[in-house]
Amino acid sequence: MIPIAYWRNRKVYTRMVGSKCKDCDAEFFPPVRICKKCGSRNMEEKEMPRSGSLLAYTKLSEPAQEFKEYAPIYLGLIRLDNGVNIISMIADADEEKLKAGARVQATVRKWAEDGKEGLVYYGYKFRVSQ
Ligand SMILES: [Zn+2]
Numbered sequence: 001m002i003p004i005a006y007w008r009n010r011k012v013y014t015r016m017v018g019s020k021c022k023d024c025d026a027e028f029f030p031p032v033r034i035c036k037k038c039g040s041r042n043m044e045e046k047e048m049p050r051s052g053s054l055l056a057y058t059k060l061s062e063p064a065q066e067f068k069e070y071a072p073i074y075l076g077l078i079r080l081d082n083g084v085n086i087i088s089m090i091a092d093a094d095e096e097k098l099k100a101g102a103r104v105q106a107t108v109r110k111w112a113e114d115g116k117e118g119l120v121y122y123g124y125k126f127r128v129s130q
Contacts, residue, residue: 013123
């Protein structure tokens with residue numbers, strides 16, 4: 001993970017700030033500068049809802065280097081309550097509860113650590129609610 005990119009995008013990672021088109025109301029996450037629906041550049045920041053439903057998930061036994069110590073990693077395809085689909089890591093994954101349609105809630109967790117004395121990166125993950 002590149003620290004500069006992380007700091008620049010921190011509000012995206014921790015507050016789930018996406019974008020909303022002021023012309024057609026379409027919402028996007030991660031944020032976009034040009035509306036993918038109508039092509040407008042008239043965009044504003046918009047925090048995404050922190051709840052949604054799980055559509056599908058996949059289990060990564062061999063994730064990228066910086067996430068190796070957290071393997072296996074579960075990645076979920078989630079439909080947020082505003083209809084935006086996102087891919088997120090799933091925290092506290094229990095395969096019994098990872099069913100299509102399960103309600104999920106965002107939580108801020110440690111994403112990665114830059115060595116033992118280095119920086120700790122935080123970001124959203126979703127967990128099955130209840
Ligand atoms: Zn638009």
